[in-house]
Amino acid sequence: MSVRRYVAFIPPVKLRYTTPPPLVDWSGVPTLVLALVAFLMAATALLTRSVEGKRPTRLPGPPALPLLGTRWLFWSRYKMNKLHEAYEDMFRRYGPMFVETTPGGTMVVSIAERTALETVLRIPAKRPYRPPTEIVQVYRRSRPDRYASTGLVNEQGEKWYHLRRHLTSELTSPHTIQGFIPELNNICDDFLILLKTCRRPDGIVHGFDQLTNRMGLESVCGLMLGTRLGFLERRMSGRAAALASVVKAHFRAQRDSYYGAPLWKFAPTSLYKTFVRSEETIHMIVSELMEEAKSRSRGAAQDDGMQEIFLKILDNPELDMRDKKVAVIDFITAGIETLANSLVFLLYLLSGRADWQQRIRSELPSCGELRVEQLAAAPSVRAAVNEAFRLLPTAPFLARLLDAPMTIGEHRLPAGTFVLAHTGAACRREENFWRANEYLPERWIDVREPHAPAIVAPFGRGRRMCPGKRFVELELHLILAKILQHWRVEFDGELDIQFDFLLSPKSPVSLRLVEW
Numbered sequence: 001m002s003v004r005r006y007v008a009f010i011p012p013v014k015l016r017y018t019t020p021p022p023l024v025d026w027s028g029v030p031t032l033v034l035a036l037v038a039f040l041m042a043a044t045a046l047l048t049r050s051v052e053g054k055r056p057t058r059l060p061g062p063p064a065l066p067l068l069g070t071r072w073l074f075w076s077r078y079k080m081n082k083l084h085e086a087y088e089d090m091f092r093r094y095g096p097m098f099v100e101t102t103p104g105g106t107m108v109v110s111i112a113e114r115t116a117l118e119t120v121l122r123i124p125a126k127r128p129y130r131p132p133t134e135i136v137q138v139y140r141r142s143r144p145d146r147y148a149s150t151g152l153v154n155e156q157g158e159k160w161y162h163l164r165r166h167l168t169s170e171l172t173s174p175h176t177i178q179g180f181i182p183e184l185n186n187i188c189d190d191f192l193i194l195l196k197t198c199r200r201p202d203g204i205v206h207g208f209d210q211l212t213n214r215m216g217l218e219s220v221c222g223l224m225l226g227t228r229l230g231f232l233e234r235r236m237s238g239r240a241a242a243l244a245s246v247v248k249a250h251f252r253a254q255r256d257s258y259y260g261a262p263l264w265k266f267a268p269t270s271l272y273k274t275f276v277r278s279e280e281t282i283h284m285i286v287s288e289l290m291e292e293a294k295s296r297s298r299g300a301a302q303d304d305g306m307q308e309i310f311l312k313i314l315d316n317p318e319l320d321m322r323d324k325k326v327a328v329i330d331f332i333t334a335g336i337e338t339l340a341n342s343l344v345f346l347l348y349l350l351s352g353r354a355d356w357q358q359r360i361r362s363e364l365p366s367c368g369e370l371r372v373e374q375l376a377a378a379p380s381v382r383a384a385v386n387e388a389f390r391l392l393p394t395a396p397f398l399a400r401l402l403d404a405p406m407t408i409g410e411h412r413l414p415a416g417t418f419v420l421a422h423t424g425a426a427c428r429r430e431e432n433f434w435r436a437n438e439y440l441p442e443r444w445i446d447v448r449e450p451h452a453p454a455i456v457a458p459f460g461r462g463r464r465m466c467p468g469k470r471f472v473e474l475e476l477h478l479i480l481a482k483i484l485q486h487w488r489v490e491f492d493g494e495l496d497i498q499f500d501f502l503l504s505p506k507s508p509v510s511l512r513l514v515e516w
């Protein structure tokens with residue numbers, strides 16, 4: 001199957017590829033809208049300086065303009081793909097708690113102050129409301145033939161609770177994850193073979209980020225579908241390459257729909273079309289994979305511990321068939337980039353700590369399959385991973401809508417306030433961690449004050465916490481251990497990081513694997 005089939009996406013007949021039926025057909029209006037936006041942007045540029053600092057809100061924050069709110073910042077002062085730096089800058093300018101305004105007038109409160117953050121993260125909500133990604137919501141609601149809901153990641157309230165209860169018990173079960181360890185060992189070994197193949201004589205591996213993405217795909221699909229899909233074979237199939245690339249496009253389109261001009265809400269802009277194309281391509285590929293896995297499982301005897309998660313989901317009579325399929329899609333897309341980025345960040349940070357790499361190696365057997373007990377007996381592995389999540393989490397903030405009023409310091413936030421809990425930024429503040437901006441895994445073994453583990457939340461917090469956490473931690477521990485059994489990791493220079501709705505390495509990443 002060729003890459004072109006997926007990337008260019010020439011749809012097969014049964015696939016209905018249509019751009020946005022739910023949107024108002026204002027085909028005559030876009031020019032007018034564009035002219036208005038251009039005018040507003042020009043006005044923004046003129047007004048910015050004069051209004052800065054004079055806004056009479058109770059919380060500090062950048063000035064909001066009519067119709068644009070504070071989004072003009074992302075069209076002038078900041079770059080969308082450097083959002084993490086933009087927020088660091090805003091925390092410096094406005095303090096550890098400030099407010100932004102969306103073009104629709106909604107206030108978004110950003111928090112990086114420890115007590116406030118701990119308060120937000122501790123909220124014991126039964127149905128925590130994480131604001132959905134609007135573009136996903138709009139599109140999925142326009143396709144009731146395919147989606148019975150907007151999916152676990154974007155659904156709210158009782159519907160979310162129902163999905164969460166019926167979809168995640170397998171994924172979060174220690175039994176399921178433990179049952180996956182032998183296969184995960186095989187996947188990690190195949191990843192090492194791929195690294196060996198791509199490694200130049202001087203030890204350099206170019207495009208390491210692409211390889212980790214393939215590793216993410218292979219392991220997440222393996223876990224969900226119970227089958228090896230060949231993403232780690234030297235020559236990746238067109239389908240695998242296409243899936244990897246559309247998942248990236250999907251994340252980027254979500255980022256741009258959120259922080260960019262909201263024109264897609266009024267007309268089917270190219271951003272909206274890109275999003276629809278990526279969503280439909282992912283749906284098509286994952287559907288194919290599921291069908292293949294289903295027919296394979298019909299012919300094979302199932303070992304209960306290893307029964308594919310999705311087959312168990314398919315067997316659940318409490319769920320609508322459309323929700324079952326979308327759940328598998330959402331699990332796979334939620335898992336690929338996050339896992340791959342975290343592995344790149346982990347190795348990059350560790351490359352500056354040859355001593356810690358040596359320490360990890362000394363705590364492990366020299367080769368072979370690794371069992372959970374062996375990993376547990378190597379505390380330096382856990383410390384290395386924890387510290388990477390503290391310093392460079394791929395999801396640097398968590399979004400919530402407060403379901404009850406909350407007083408933080410002298411500010412009272414009403415119920416319904418949209419809050420961004422910047423756990424990543426808070427973890428890099430000196431008042432929260434000893435030598436906060438340094439990668440020091442030892443802090444997780446011999447605690448040095450200040451130390452605020454409660455604000456390290458790379459997988460979120462509470463009932464909406466990432467259901468993939470247990471699996472991801474195991475996989476990162478295992479792959480790190482296996483890499484360091486073979487090589488020392490070196491990296492020249494600094495890793496360039498960008499915001500693709502998640503923090504991601506700006507590709508291509510090259511690192512050096514040096515024989516011990």
Ligand code: HEM
Pocket residue numbers: 130152153154164171220330331332334335336338339340342394395398399457458459460461462463464465466467468469471472
């Ligand atoms: C390094 C890897 C990963 C990281 C850092 C990560 C991080 C996160 C974060 C921060 C959230 C939001 C939690 C909150 O709002 O409290 C989340 C949600 C979610 N993640 Fe992950 N994730 C990772 C891998 C995975 C994997 C492998 C899967 C599936 C196999 C997955 C599935 C999900 C789902 C379905 C949600 C939505 C849960 C809900 O709203 O109830 N994630 N993840």
